[in-house]
Amino acid sequence: MTPEQKAAKAALSQNKNQVQNKNQKQNQNQAQNQKQGQNPNYNQAPNQNQNQNQSSNSKRGRGRPKKTGDSPLRMIPLGGLGEVGKNMMVYECQGDAIIVDVGLSFPDESMPGVDLVIPDFTYVIENRDRIKGIVITHGHEDHIGGLAYLFKQAIFPVYATRLTIGLIEGKLKEHGLLDKVTLNVVKPRDTIRLGCFGVEFINVNHSIPDACSMAIHTPYGTLVHTGDFKVDYTPINGNIIDLARFGELGSKGVLALLSDSTNAERPGSSGSESVVGVSFDKLFAQAEKKRIIVATFASNVHRVQQIVDAAVKFKRKIAVSGRSMENVVNKALEMGYLNIPSGVLIDVDAIERHPDNKMVIITTGSQGEPMSALTRMAMGDHRKVRVTPNDCIIISASPIPGNEKLVTRVINELLKQGSEVIYDKMYEIHVSGHASQDELKMMMALTKPKFFIPIHGEYKHQCKHAELAHSMGIEKKNVLVPDIGKVIETDGNFLRFGETVTAGKVLVDGLGVGDVGSIVLRDRRHLAEDGLIVVVTTIDRETGQILSGPDIVSRGFVYVRESEDMIGRARNIARQTIQKCIDNNTREWGVFKQKVRDDVSDYLWQMTKRSPMILPVIQEI
Numbered sequence: 001m002t003p004e005q006k007a008a009k010a011a012l013s014q015n016k017n018q019v020q021n022k023n024q025k026q027n028q029n030q031a032q033n034q035k036q037g038q039n040p041n042y043n044q045a046p047n048q049n050q051n052q053n054q055s056s057n058s059k060r061g062r063g064r065p066k067k068t069g070d071s072p073l074r075m076i077p078l079g080g081l082g083e084v085g086k087n088m089m090v091y092e093c094q095g096d097a098i099i100v101d102v103g104l105s106f107p108d109e110s111m112p113g114v115d116l117v118i119p120d121f122t123y124v125i126e127n128r129d130r131i132k133g134i135v136i137t138h139g140h141e142d143h144i145g146g147l148a149y150l151f152k153q154a155i156f157p158v159y160a161t162r163l164t165i166g167l168i169e170g171k172l173k174e175h176g177l178l179d180k181v182t183l184n185v186v187k188p189r190d191t192i193r194l195g196c197f198g199v200e201f202i203n204v205n206h207s208i209p210d211a212c213s214m215a216i217h218t219p220y221g222t223l224v225h226t227g228d229f230k231v232d233y234t235p236i237n238g239n240i241i242d243l244a245r246f247g248e249l250g251s252k253g254v255l256a257l258l259s260d261s262t263n264a265e266r267p268g269s270s271g272s273e274s275v276v277g278v279s280f281d282k283l284f285a286q287a288e289k290k291r292i293i294v295a296t297f298a299s300n301v302h303r304v305q306q307i308v309d310a311a312v313k314f315k316r317k318i319a320v321s322g323r324s325m326e327n328v329v330n331k332a333l334e335m336g337y338l339n340i341p342s343g344v345l346i347d348v349d350a351i352e353r354h355p356d357n358k359m360v361i362i363t364t365g366s367q368g369e370p371m372s373a374l375t376r377m378a379m380g381d382h383r384k385v386r387v388t389p390n391d392c393i394i395i396s397a398s399p400i401p402g403n404e405k406l407v408t409r410v411i412n413e414l415l416k417q418g419s420e421v422i423y424d425k426m427y428e429i430h431v432s433g434h435a436s437q438d439e440l441k442m443m444m445a446l447t448k449p450k451f452f453i454p455i456h457g458e459y460k461h462q463c464k465h466a467e468l469a470h471s472m473g474i475e476k477k478n479v480l481v482p483d484i485g486k487v488i489e490t491d492g493n494f495l496r497f498g499e500t501v502t503a504g505k506v507l508v509d510g511l512g513v514g515d516v517g518s519i520v521l522r523d524r525r526h527l528a529e530d531g532l533i534v535v536v537t538t539i540d541r542e543t544g545q546i547l548s549g550p551d552i553v554s555r556g557f558v559y560v561r562e563s564e565d566m567i568g569r570a571r572n573i574a575r576q577t578i579q580k581c582i583d584n585n586t587r588e589w590g591v592f593k594q595k596v597r598d599d600v601s602d603y604l605w606q607m608t609k610r611s612p613m614i615l616p617v618i619q620e621i
């Protein structure tokens with residue numbers, strides 16, 4: 001045994017128990033893997049990946065059957081590019097594949113009535129036999145929210161850190177999938193073996209604890225997939241981003257860096273989470289006799305911890321409002337990620353029993369979401385909390401682009417109730433969870449990648465990030481700005497676009513997944529913009545004559561009482577058209593309806609310059 005092998009063996013036995021099995025299914029899985037000569041606990045020795053690089057051919061010939069010959073390493077983005085949300089990436093090599101993150105995004109104004117949006121899983125389902133597992137960077141919805149929907153079509157084992165697994169468990173439970181899926185807890189610096197991939201988890205800072213980047217060791221070299229990250233030298237839990245490991249990887253050679261572009265337009269650094277705690281202290285001191293209400297993201301456990309710490313310092317009790325806040329606080333308490341001294345947390349029903357200056361309410365709704373607790377408080381619609389002039393309300397988040405109007409509306413309403421509202425840049429009450437330019441450059445400087453691929457963000461963020469890479473001396477031909485569905489290929493020497501695979505948005509509306517397509521959306525937009533007119537006519541089946549109607553029902557078009565004349569005339573036009581069809585012996589209902597639609601629509605357009613959706617209904621009796 002060479003010294004190198006000895007070191008590898010030592011590292012392996014040291015880390016033997018690091019990947020804990022969440023249930024017995026994993027043990028079966030493990031047994032299967034071992035049968036195939038793979039060890040899921042495999043911990044890659046630091047040098048091994050370079051050796052692999054040099055002797056990739058001999059390695060590929062050994063043990064596992066060669067499936068795709070010398071095909072290049074493929075990266076297949078299925079979401080999270082040209083958008084913020086639904087992050088999902090497939091990596092493929094020698095016939096094996098892994099998935100990094102399966103997220104969701106929230107609908108924009110062009111999708112009325114849609115609850116959420118998930119990636120198109122077609123490619124994954126078509127290649128399901130090759131997928132060895134799913135690794136998850138962290139527990140935000142845009143990285144885990146699509147899992148339950150994927151698992152309704154195909155199930156794969158999941159690997160992630162402890163809190164992330166805890167949050168995934170919650171999701172799977174909601175969908176009744178918990179006992180069907182193997183969930184594996186991984187610790188930072190663990191490497192798991194999935195086919196020809198060795199996936200190493202590396203601790204990073206972000207706006208949720210337990211976030212990780214992945215170093216993906218492949219026979220072609222090492223890829224670094226950052227996930228969402230920032231650099232925080234004074235994080236709340238003390239776990240500073242593992243810069244040393246990124247540096248080590250860089251000095252051994254990183255083939256490609258795929259890095260978070262969300263804040264690529266922002267110069268400087270994003271700042272430490274602990275800055276927010278200092279602001280809370282100041283604001284809590286100022287609030288004196290007032291009740292304090294703080295709205296933030298439920299998943300930002302460190303932020304919640306800082307609110308708790310300030311409350312404890314100023315001898316206030318804490319109540320939690322909003323379903324997602326209650327869920328995350330309970331989960332974080334149960335798992336030990338949140339520390340609240342006993343007796344401090346009270347039920348939201350009991351807030352009346354405590355004087356205002358002894359209360360802090362932590363709530364959801366920092367984005368002005370219409371159904372959230374803070375919005376309900378602002379609209380006087382919250383069942384437990386009534387906002388008064390004696391409230392100091394802190395919105396500890398910045399609006400995500402697109403949510404500004406909603407947030408402004410909530411702030412206006414709160415101010416109308418006479419309360420004090422502290423938001424945005426008034427104090428340092430929020431720091432971003434994503435790396436700004438200096439941090440992004442640091443990541444490039446440490447990993448020294450040959451190829452650079454900006455991920456996570458709108459197209460303009462990706463382009464800005466690509467520019468940063470050029471400014472750091474990465475050659476233009478070695479940078480690709482990817483798009484979803486467009487396969488990226490590399491053999492270690494070149495980086496290029498390959499084929500395009502099926503990718504896109506699948507809309508989820510209630511229980512329906514993917515059944516809301518472009519036609520349904522077009523109708524919903526039409527209804528939302530111009531309203532609806534229903535023309536109901538009853539016709540005698542025998543004689544073909546009008547028995548009653550046409551009656552006109554209008555919704556969201558005009559205020560009927562003030563437009564009786566116009567509606568009356570529209571009714572006459574419909575009657576004439578129907579009578580004409582009857583006289584011409586038209587029994588083809590499709591033609592019948594189209595004629596009514598055209599004539600009524602023409603008239604209403606003349607009168608109002610609006611074109612409501614017109615729905616002719618013909619009943620035969």
Ligand SMILES: [Zn+2]
Nearest residue numbers: 138140206228
């Ligand atoms: Zn995130």
Ligand SMILES: [Zn+2]
Nearest residue numbers: 140142143228
């Ligand atoms: Zn994200």
